[in-house]
Amino acid sequence: MNRLKASFRNFKTSLIFVAASSSFVTTCVEQSLWAKLAPRAVRNPLTVGEARRLAQWVVSPLGRLTYPLDGSSILLKLAGPLLLACAIVNSVLVSGIAVSTDSSSDDTISQANEGLWSGFLDAANFQYNGGLFSDIPNEVAALAYLNNLSVPPSSLCKDSNCSLVAQAGAIQADCQTTSAPHATMSSTDQENETYTSDYNPGITVTLTRGSPYTYANFTSWFTKSCGENVNVDSCLGEFAVVFGAFVNLKPSATGGPIVNTVDCLLTYGSLNITQTGTGTPAIMSGSYTEAASPGPDDSSLSSIKRIYTDSFDRSPYYFTALSGTGDTTDTIYNSPVGTLLISPKGNSSDKEVGDRIEAIFNTATLMAFARVPGAANVTITTTTSGPIYVYHPLVLLILLIPFFATVLGTYRRLRIEGNSLCPGYDPVEIARRGPVQGINDWNGDNLAGTDTVNDKQVTMLSGDDDNQQSYGLRVL
Numbered sequence: 001m002n003r004l005k006a007s008f009r010n011f012k013t014s015l016i017f018v019a020a021s022s023s024f025v026t027t028c029v030e031q032s033l034w035a036k037l038a039p040r041a042v043r044n045p046l047t048v049g050e051a052r053r054l055a056q057w058v059v060s061p062l063g064r065l066t067y068p069l070d071g072s073s074i075l076l077k078l079a080g081p082l083l084l085a086c087a088i089v090n091s092v093l094v095s096g097i098a099v100s101t102d103s104s105s106d107d108t109i110s111q112a113n114e115g116l117w118s119g120f121l122d123a124a125n126f127q128y129n130g131g132l133f134s135d136i137p138n139e140v141a142a143l144a145y146l147n148n149l150s151v152p153p154s155s156l157c158k159d160s161n162c163s164l165v166a167q168a169g170a171i172q173a174d175c176q177t178t179s180a181p182h183a184t185m186s187s188t189d190q191e192n193e194t195y196t197s198d199y200n201p202g203i204t205v206t207l208t209r210g211s212p213y214t215y216a217n218f219t220s221w222f223t224k225s226c227g228e229n230v231n232v233d234s235c236l237g238e239f240a241v242v243f244g245a246f247v248n249l250k251p252s253a254t255g256g257p258i259v260n261t262v263d264c265l266l267t268y269g270s271l272n273i274t275q276t277g278t279g280t281p282a283i284m285s286g287s288y289t290e291a292a293s294p295g296p297d298d299s300s301l302s303s304i305k306r307i308y309t310d311s312f313d314r315s316p317y318y319f320t321a322l323s324g325t326g327d328t329t330d331t332i333y334n335s336p337v338g339t340l341l342i343s344p345k346g347n348s349s350d351k352e353v354g355d356r357i358e359a360i361f362n363t364a365t366l367m368a369f370a371r372v373p374g375a376a377n378v379t380i381t382t383t384t385s386g387p388i389y390v391y392h393p394l395v396l397l398i399l400l401i402p403f404f405a406t407v408l409g410t411y412r413r414l415r416i417e418g419n420s421l422c423p424g425y426d427p428v429e430i431a432r433r434g435p436v437q438g439i440n441d442w443n444g445d446n447l448a449g450t451d452t453v454n455d456k457q458v459t460m461l462s463g464d465d466d467n468q469q470s471y472g473l474r475v476l
Contacts, residue, residue, distance in 0.1 A: 018086040047072075103383055105384070112374060135316055146337075161382055162382055166272065170270060173361040176354070179259065181256055197221075199224055218338065219318050223265060237268060242317045271288040317337070
């Protein structure tokens with residue numbers, strides 16, 4: 001947009017310049033024409049034909065083109081076509097003198113100066129020692145994502161000239177889901193149904209048909225690779241498993257409820273985060289790398305891991321939904337995360353819930369980076385840009401066209417007379433000064449421009465008419 005405005009300014013400037021040149025030259029030629037017809041001694045009197053050709057030169061572009069064929073002034077023969085050629089000056093100037101943007105960028109690399117997982121930690125999970133603690137940062141991320149709130153930007157970029165790529169610690173979820181038809185949950189008999197995680201068969205949840213009935217149950221625990229005795233060293237990079245089952249209570253398109261399972265493997269590692277200006281940070285697709293060896297900060301991550309494993313009932317993804325006699329007995333509302341995750345009455349599909357859990361952990365990673373950007377290795381790119389005028393110096397030679405047209409058209413013609421001598425092209429004033437002596441009066445058919453008078457000189461006579469000075473033309 002700025003480039004377009006600048007080009008338009010160049011166009012207007014050149015247009016004014018060309019128009020001023022043409023107007024000035026035309027005025028000089030016109031004044032010279034009338035001055036040569038003045039009632040005084042003139043060094044080179046005009047012929048009738050030359051007077052007509054000069055008049056056409058002044059008022060008609062076509063007259064300027066035909067003047068070189070039979071005109072008398074060598075300078076005007078050159079000036080006329082040059083004035084017409086001025087029309088190309090605008091387009092050449094706009095294309096040859098244009099505004100471009102010059103930009104340069106500088107990269108600043110900063111290494112992490114805080115613990116890799118410090119953005120994920122607060123007093124509620126870092127100080128966990130088997131007491132009543134929870135993963136509040138993840139709950140905040142869950143509530144933010146499930147309520148369509150944006151992740152705040154990090155403080156590393158202050159304006160749009162800044163962009164960054166950060167290598168940050170991440171906890172990611174990879175969810176697999178299933179769904180199948182299910183019977184109505186209401187039943188006269190209590191009937192338990194057990195569902196098992198593929199990531200760890202030791203993780204099970206139970207749904208109950210009856211009155212009341214349990215239509216949703218979520219929990220979390222260790223991964224299968226950790227072994228029955230939970231050897232943390234053998235499950236390096238694997239954080240925990242979030243597993244749950246729920247039944248859509250509302251009838252489906254197939255005519256009945258649907259039972260869904262959501263099985264999510266949580267792993268930890270690192271990924272790249274991008275941010276432009278003060279915009280929302282984003283995860284660079286495909287950049288996640290799972291941890292393959294112990295890191296110096298992995299011990300601090302274990303404080304969160306215990307909440308999802310040792311005391312899974314403190315996990316944000318530990319909740320049940322029990323209902324029976326009416327909506328007022330539904331316990332799903334005891335868990336804000338559960339309510340938003342599977343929707344009231346479990347009215348979400350298995351894929352929707354799996355996608356939400358994956359997105360929540362991505363949101364938690366982005367919020368951890370925004371909260372503590374010093375925990376990441378960051379490359380900040382600062383771009384400096386500004387307008388520059390790009391042109392080839394030879395392009396400016398195009399300005400010689402109006403320059404030479406002005407010089408040729410005004411040479412020895414810079415004589416400005418008053419209106420009494422130079423009426424311009426006021427038809428009433430010109431008619432008042434007729435008839436022309438030496439030319440037959442107009443009879444409605446004959447023309448003054450016959451060959452018999454074209455080569456004769458013409459001059460202006462002055463006299464008194466009722467004590468008023470008058471002028472008239474005479475062909476000699």
